[in-house]
Amino acid sequence: MADFNLQVPRQAATLRLLVENKLRSAIAAGHFKPGQRLIERELCEQIGVGRTSIREALRQLEAEGLVTTIPHRGPEVSSITYDEARQLYQVRALLEGFAGRAFAENGSEDDIAELGEAVEHFAAAAADSNDRSALIEAKSHFYAVLMDGAGNMFVKQMLTLLHNRITLLRVTSMTQPGRLSGSVAELGEIYDAIRARDGERACAACQRHIETAAQVALTVLKASDKQASPRR
Amino acid sequence: MADFNLQVPRQAATLRLLVENKLRSAIAAGHFKPGQRLIERELCEQIGVGRTSIREALRQLEAEGLVTTIPHRGPEVSSITYDEARQLYQVRALLEGFAGRAFAENGSEDDIAELGEAVEHFAAAAADSNDRSALIEAKSHFYAVLMDGAGNMFVKQMLTLLHNRITLLRVTSMTQPGRLSGSVAELGEIYDAIRARDGERACAACQRHIETAAQVALTVLKASDKQASPRR
DNA sequence: TATATCAGACAAGCAGACAATCTGCTGAAC
């Protein structure tokens, strides 16, 4: 954490990136719902930029899987079927398990210390039950530290992608009553295993964490999922 | 394989996709080398389309990691360091292992039969040592069948991505003398394990296959890699 | 009722223009 602040303003430019992030968070926040069409001209007006920037940002989101573009009809927010969600969680468990193992085996002491702090922050946020955004923030930070410490940029990239798509589900396991303390315990287990440099255990703990989350999310999904929208 | 041909012409449109594929294969073929700048106007002339299409296609490739865009300087073909290549092969082994296991456990009999054919084709192409393109074609087909049968679209997506980026290395393990028969044997092992419905063995076989390929590729890379180009 | 046709909506794509920024070079000051 010693060298990250000098060059940050360097990439601040490019309107396109701003639009991209704007749209991404709007989708994550549920402002645009899955299946909703995203009409270029409307977005131009709402965001206040030209069509070029909008189109290119949409192309980026399309590549990430957040929006689906139907030729000559335009982009819409991707929807995700029950089955896809299941697959998604499978891959996520696989990758996070790998990240956990890699962290345990190769992470620096500094990384581990930072992870410890992240766990504490999360626990603190969980205790203060009425600050949801802080909770989400804390959890994101935990994952960021975990993925950075794992030292594999591809895993990080892919997990970020998967994470974005999971937000499409609008189902966080944390929204379920009683899950919160479970989450805290699970993150704690991950941290313990990593601190002990036990790769196997860290991998298993990460996977268990995701699998538990998946179970909760999929149950909720199944209940609310009459049938999925037809594939493109 | 019974229902894939009626709707294929349906997506033939969108100039952007054509440009995208054109560029992708040009990069894969080594026509554009890592580090080379891609100037929009030149591409417009070479391909014969407007700047819009070029830019959007480049955006897609950027998201895939094939090109890197430096703000106000433009896109260039991504280069990949030795260390990144190592990470890349790690993830690939992880994901292909998963795919192999999933195929063994959930693949249909039809899928398995098709995989068998793919293996045979590859072996035949390997025997005829002077048809390189057929060899590459056969190998791609094997992977395509493998990933399809695994039944996880995210894994497939990610592996496709990784595969594209590996071509950036311009180092195929198959280019090494003597590796070819090894490859054939390894694919055979994968097929055997899957046919026996032995998930563990299939997973291990896939991982071993990638690890062997990685070893060869990384050795070659290390020899030719004085130092990597500076990160963006 | 069912089919055919038409109009509107909208993305796909092109062309041209201007602004912002990077890069390298020239020339002047020390």
Add this chain to the structure above:
DNA sequence: GTTCAGCAGATTGTCTGCTTGTCTGATATA
């Protein structure tokens, strides 16, 4: 001779207007 300011060229970033192709739904007709 070295260093730095400043200028010019190159190239992307962004906007705008326009044309074309395609889809959707409504209207008209058999």
